[in-house]
Amino acid sequence: MTLQETSSGVALWRQVADGIERGIADGRFAAGEKLPGEMEIAETYRVNRHTVRRALATLAERGLVRAERGSGTYVEAAKLAYPLRSRTRFSEIVGAGGHEPRGQLIDASDDVATRELARELGLKTGAPLIRIESVRLADRTPICVSTTWLSTTRFPDAGRVFATTRSMTKLLVHYGIRDYRRGTTKITAAIADAADAARLDLALGRPVLVVDSTDVDTDGTPLVTKRSRFAAERIEFVVESG
Amino acid sequence: MTLQETSSGVALWRQVADGIERGIADGRFAAGEKLPGEMEIAETYRVNRHTVRRALATLAERGLVRAERGSGTYVEAAKLAYPLRSRTRFSEIVGAGGHEPRGQLIDASDDVATRELARELGLKTGAPLIRIESVRLADRTPICVSTTWLSTTRFPDAGRVFATTRSMTKLLVHYGIRDYRRGTTKITAAIADAADAARLDLALGRPVLVVDSTDVDTDGTPLVTKRSRFAAERIEFVVESG
DNA sequence: TCAAGTTGTCTAGTATCATAGACAACTTGA
DNA sequence: TCAAGTTGTCTATGATACTAGACAACTTGA
CATH class of the missing domain: 3.40.1410.10 (Chorismate lyase-like)
Structure with missing residues (x-):
């Protein structure tokens, strides 16, 4: 999983959010399941944890995921x-x-x-x-x-x-x-x-x-x-x- | 023609580039034809001329348009x-x-x-x-x-x-x-x-x-x-x- | 109880995005 | 020839994106 290194006009957090959303859409992350931790996602996409948090925040705002402090972030919506x-x-x-x-x-x-x-x-x-x-x-x-x-x-x-x-x-x-x-x-x-x-x-x-x-x-x-x-x-x- | 005003994770210049590319793809701008001037495009999308130039630069790099100093920017390719x-x-x-x-x-x-x-x-x-x-x-x-x-x-x-x-x-x-x-x-x-x-x-x-x-x-x-x-x-x- | 692992929040610095204005270089048509 | 219109290039400024590190608050399982 590699993102654009040169400037593509698409923000990194957006690319990460789209990647996670696609994972939810095609079933790699099932409804109710726990997503990988923010650190792990950050390593996967080779971005900062803050960037991952921004991506997750937009997904949470749209109701696709739900974050639980101390526990993890969970997939909310079913396809x-x-x-x-x-x-x-x-x-x-x-x-x-x-x-x-x-x-x-x-x-x-x-x-x-x-x-x-x-x-x-x-x-x-x-x-x-x-x-x-x-x-x-x-x-x-x-x-x-x-x-x-x-x-x-x-x-x-x-x-x-x-x-x-x-x-x-x-x-x-x-x-x-x-x-x-x-x-x-x-x-x-x-x-x-x-x-x-x-x-x-x-x-x-x-x-x-x-x-x-x-x-x-x-x-x-x-x-x-x-x-x-x-x-x-x-x-x-x-x-x-x- | 309205662009995303809130932060969408997609840069303005990219949205303009996509808009122009779509115009080329669907024939609003035919191959060989002259595009509107940079100023006119900027007014259409309500962005700065420099933003339009950035959009056109990426399209030129991909060979879709060709800029001629003093004259205009012309559509290069067809699907x-x-x-x-x-x-x-x-x-x-x-x-x-x-x-x-x-x-x-x-x-x-x-x-x-x-x-x-x-x-x-x-x-x-x-x-x-x-x-x-x-x-x-x-x-x-x-x-x-x-x-x-x-x-x-x-x-x-x-x-x-x-x-x-x-x-x-x-x-x-x-x-x-x-x-x-x-x-x-x-x-x-x-x-x-x-x-x-x-x-x-x-x-x-x-x-x-x-x-x-x-x-x-x-x-x-x-x-x-x-x-x-x-x-x-x-x-x-x-x-x-x- | 406690350690490990998780999300939440803060500060700070650098790079990119977008705007604004000015002027140069060039083409076109009157 | 000349004026109008075009693209090319420069400087400058503020907002946003991204990285980095630190620590608090909380959950989980041993």
Whole structure:
């Protein structure tokens, strides 16, 4: 276990805290168990004991661990049960993206097409769009936040329609579109920004899976494009092939 | 665009650097394009110009941007597109993008099957395996590190064969397997550990795409299973559908 | 009871982070 | 040619991060 020696822009105490949190998340430190002593952790990460204490303090503040004077520091929280593991298919998560009635509208606002968005939607750069920010949950655990763009010309008032229907499928039906399919899907990963971290209830610096996708109608005409950010520690995509 | 105000353990310059990098990754700043001036970026993120310069310096060091005195700072790199199909080969993808693919053996050693590995490969827990650690590059830039497991019984001496052939496809041909296809693929994301970060020439704390996959022969019999870690900032998976 | 091991708290010094301002060196377009 | 706008470099200051050492307060088990 070696940390960054050159300046990485991530504080040492944060790296230690993340390391311990990962240990809790993947079961190396089980719930209720005693963590190694502060001195031992300090030696493991080759940092000062005060640095370890700072790391443990942030974890304690978030309720992950509990320190007992004279005794030790104990793991408080159990890993959340994530039902979206083995049974879930990529097509159901991403293909159904935003179509589940579980979604929650955060914000809808006007936007204009960047060159990228215009190309995805088959519009001209600067074309008026409606941008919808939404979050989806499973068992009250936030799974992903999405930003969806639709053409204002094609779907006037889409923000309000989405707010009432809370479903992208129903929204499209409202505009006379009964069937559509996935056009392209691109997947990469990034670190959650402050806003996404807050909405996903994630610690800062935690990774998210970023999925860019565009849905098209049966003729292949682009309808909506969106960017979803999934909490990587809560999700696993399964690609079907063969 | 708001940054963490309370102490998050992530330096401001790093948050700015990540923000700009994300802009490059998602196309808000296209390759070759000029970034906003340092003053403008500083105002956007509400930080000092020196902080922006520090952020840009790290991006320049990694080859993502290039500063020109008196003129501006320009976007240098684009992400490599990596299509996910049932028959994709690393060499074909990289070669198709006009880059030169290279594979490099890091280590080959004996291992035994955990329950997970045994299930993937259709073996019994504890069965002898050969574990191969390798890294793949495109034009001298490391793209991914992989850990590959093969049955020792089925592929005796596989480590040495791989060392000479430097290609999984050629290794399988050596054992009389002419064709194979992708069985399952699971994708998630994580933070690079110290070893992977070093091999991928990544800063610590940077995200990787973790791909677990198993290749099967034409009968569906599992041949090899592997876990690959892709540098998320250099790659984008493209799922083809419809 | 007592020694060993634990967390809690204090002081102090050095390095890095972030801000602020000024000016030099250079490019671009009018 | 010249003004406006750009990046490059310098000095300076305060806040935060990290290390170091010491000791108090407390728990545990022999």
